Amino acid sequence: MKSMELGTIEREIHVDASPEVVFDVVSRPEHISEWWSDEATLDDGIGELVWGERVDVQQFSVVTAEPPRLFAFRWAYPDGKFDAEAAALLVTFELTPSGTGTKLRMTESGFREMGWEAAKLEEMYNDHVTGWDHFVPRLGEYAGRLASS
Amino acid sequence: MNTIDDELWSAIGDPTRRRMLDLLLAEGAGTATSLSARLPVTRQAIAKHLGVLDRVGLVHSAAAGRERRYQVDEAQLARAVAQLASVGSAWDARLQRIKRIAEAIQRANDERQSN
Numbered sequence: 001m002k003s004m005e006l007g008t009i010e011r012e013i014h015v016d017a018s019p020e021v022v023f024d025v026v027s028r029p030e031h032i033s034e035w036w037s038d039e040a041t042l043d044d045g046i047g048e049l050v051w052g053e054r055v056d057v058q059q060f061s062v063v064t065a066e067p068p069r070l071f072a073f074r075w076a077y078p079d080g081k082f083d084a085e086a087a088a089l090l091v092t093f094e095l096t097p098s099g100t101g102t103k104l105r106m107t108e109s110g111f112r113e114m115g116w117e118a119a120k121l122e123e124m125y126n127d128h129v130t131g132w133d134h135f136v137p138r139l140g141e142y143a144g145r146l147a148s149s
Numbered sequence: 150m151n152t153i154d155d156e157l158w159s160a161i162g163d164p165t166r167r168r169m170l171d172l173l174l175a176e177g178a179g180t181a182t183s184l185s186a187r188l189p190v191t192r193q194a195i196a197k198h199l200g201v202l203d204r205v206g207l208v209h210s211a212a213a214g215r216e217r218r219y220q221v222d223e224a225q226l227a228r229a230v231a232q233l234a235s236v237g238s239a240w241d242a243r244l245q246r247i248k249r250i251a252e253a254i255q256r257a258n259d260e261r262q263s264n
Contacts, residue, residue, distance in 0.1 A: 011240055016249045017255035025251045035246035055227065102251075132255060 008109040015102045019095040023068035023100045026093045046082055049075070056080070069095050076110075161204040161229055165190055166198050173208065173221045179214040 013021050025031045028046060032040040037049035037058075044063045060075035074088040089110040092149040096103040161167055165188065170186055173179050181199060185192040199219055202208045206225040210217040 010238060011244055013244050013248055015251050017251035019256050021258070022247070022251045025247050025254065031250060035243050035251055099171065104244070104247070105238060 008107055010105070010107045010120075012103065012105045014098060015104050017101060019068035019097055019102045022095055022104055023071060023093075026095075026104075027071045028068075047073070063090065064092075071095075074110075076078060154196045157207070157225070157229055160201050160207060163198070163201075165194075166202060169195065169198055169202070169209065170221060170226075173219060178218050178220045180213065180217060180218050 017025075025035070029040040029042040032042075032047075032049070037051055039048075041048045041049040041050075042062070047060045047062070049058045050056070051058060052068055054130075057073055058080040059077060060073045061082050062073045064070055064072040070093070072090065072092040074090050076089040077083050078086050086099075089109060091106065091108045094105040094107075096105070161170070170183055171181075172184055176183075181192050181196040182238065184199075185195045188236065189200075199210070199217075203210060206222055206245075207229065208219045209222050210219045212218075232233060
């Protein structure tokens with residue numbers, strides 16, 4: 001399921017695992033480093049996502065952690081450094097039991113607050129549907145080469 | 150996000166420009182003429198797109214005869230990569246990985262309980 005109100009990205013998927021398991025996967029750094037960054041740490045509500053040999057480092061801050069139903073954090077701070085005053089993206093994972101598994105709903109918001117215009121957001125979204133798939137893997141591959149060189 | 154980031158974002162927001170970057174990466178370098186031979190776009194339009202990419206620093210150029218030869222700027226592309234990672238386009242892939250990991254853990258837990 002996909003939708004995008006300008007400024008918010010929303011996704012919903014079903015996972016054949018209990019909410020407790022899914023909560024651990026979305027919130028624990030040892031798992032975050034499996035599905036997102038190359039390395040991740042989380043200490044006292046402030047975490048760090050690291051790509052490559054620290055080619056990119058993004059701090060994040062946990063806003064809400066209510067196992068096993070809600071995990072929310074902010075990230076994409078200016079220069080990747082936590083700043084309580086700065087605009088940042090807000091990611092929310094909502095977990096609802098569904099049969100023997102979990103309905104996982106993810107929203108990411110705050111793009112507009114960070115200065116991306118509506119027109120560009122729309123363009124980004126359309127591009128995502130039609131064209132990102134080709135370019136992003138290539139960029140990822142390229143970033144990997146940069147990181148290892 | 151400052152203005153330059155916004156322009157960088159806008160520069161790679163265009164599908165033709167992304168295909169040009171792909172070609173330049175694959176071939177190491179190119180000119181407006183060589184790129185227009187590979188894309189369904191006029192040489193003039195390619196030149197204009199190269200100008201946009203040049204302004205945000207995604208490519209740099211050197212004179213090559215009567216033309217300019219363009220190469221992708223590695224550092225600036227790395228920045229664009231970081232920015233791409235910071236928008237939602239990657240969430241589908243991340244969620245699929247979350248699903249796979251959680252389901253593998255669940256299966257392992259279930260097997261342990263049934264043994």
